[in-house]
Amino acid sequence: MKIAIVHNNEEKSKEVTKKLRVLLKKNNILIDENQPELIISVGGDGTLLSAFHRFSHRLNEVSFLGVHTGHLGFYTDWRDYELEELVESLMLEQEKSISYPLLDVKICFWDDTPDKHFLALNESTIKRGTRTMVADVYIKNELFESFRGDGLSVSTPTGSTAYNKSIGGAVLHPSINAFQLTEIASLNNRVFRTLGSPIVIAHTEWVTIELQESSDYSITIDQLDIRPDNIESIQYRIAEERIHFASYKHMQFWHRVKDAFISED
Missing domain, CATH: 2.60.200.30 (Probable inorganic polyphosphate/atp-NAD kinase; domain 2)
Known part of the structure; x- marks a missing residue:
């Protein structure tokens, strides 16, 4: 699997990206910024939007995955402290894809x-x-x-x-x-x-x-x-x-809505 990483300029996102690159290299997962199969977004929903537009010409060939470095977002299934679990999931090659209009x-x-x-x-x-x-x-x-x-x-x-x-x-x-x-x-x-x-x-x-x-x-x-x-x-x-999201761990939509607008914890 070839992976590209897109991150924002926040210090936390840069640190998470650095750790992610080390873990990917350690597990012999290739990072390819030009012809990836999976794009990992590190930041927030805005970062994933940027990643989408950067690779919108290859939507039939790529899927997206979001790592959030702030509060839970609508396009991100993973948190910054779950990197090892994320890489382990990539190694299992049990990716399922969900697509949105x-x-x-x-x-x-x-x-x-x-x-x-x-x-x-x-x-x-x-x-x-x-x-x-x-x-x-x-x-x-x-x-x-x-x-x-x-x-x-x-x-x-x-x-x-x-x-x-x-x-x-x-x-x-x-x-x-x-x-x-x-x-x-x-x-x-x-x-x-x-x-x-x-x-x-x-x-x-x-x-x-x-x-x-x-x-x-x-x-x-x-x-x-x-x-x-x-x-x-x-x-x-x-x-x-359509956009395809890699759903190694997919959060149910209404849970996202509740978490974003209703839940107080």
Whole structure:
């Protein structure tokens, strides 16, 4: 097995990475940063997101595993003090894989600029500077609503516990092959009306958001923040690709949710 390690710049993560490298070398496990089969993320959920985007072009060939150096995260099964147990599990070669849906994002432009495609593990948001964002929302090419407000958020099931939850979106189990559209401070009055509730879109459908012509839109795709000019529309659908996690020790999703938002210990 060939392994790549991605870590953040926290001192604890650097120390854990150093110990992990020693253990891997001791057990004759090859570290290959260019053509790995398994990517181990050391840090938090943000570190794993970075690892995902770094290797997103090889999703059919790699799986991911997270080691958390802080509080328990949604993408990390192992803690920093479990390195020996982790390496022992790698040696047994009894890996099982669990996969989660990803978001396909296509940005189209008013001019002749080629469309841009991205993959998101968590979410994508659209906002418009300091002005009200005006957009038409289409589901499967049929106009669903005309939106006015601060913006829109589109999330995967695993991303539903992130920004989506903070703006009133539902928490979706990652086994659900769907994505979620949630409004950000929509304007609802006698003139402007939207559904005002999060909606869950099936993997067989897609959402297109057509925007007014302007140069002050901000689009986030996970940790990426882009501000391209002349955006005409953004299309969202469930991607054909999926992310695979090596589940040597997999924590049940609702346990993660309880631990993150409810448990006090």
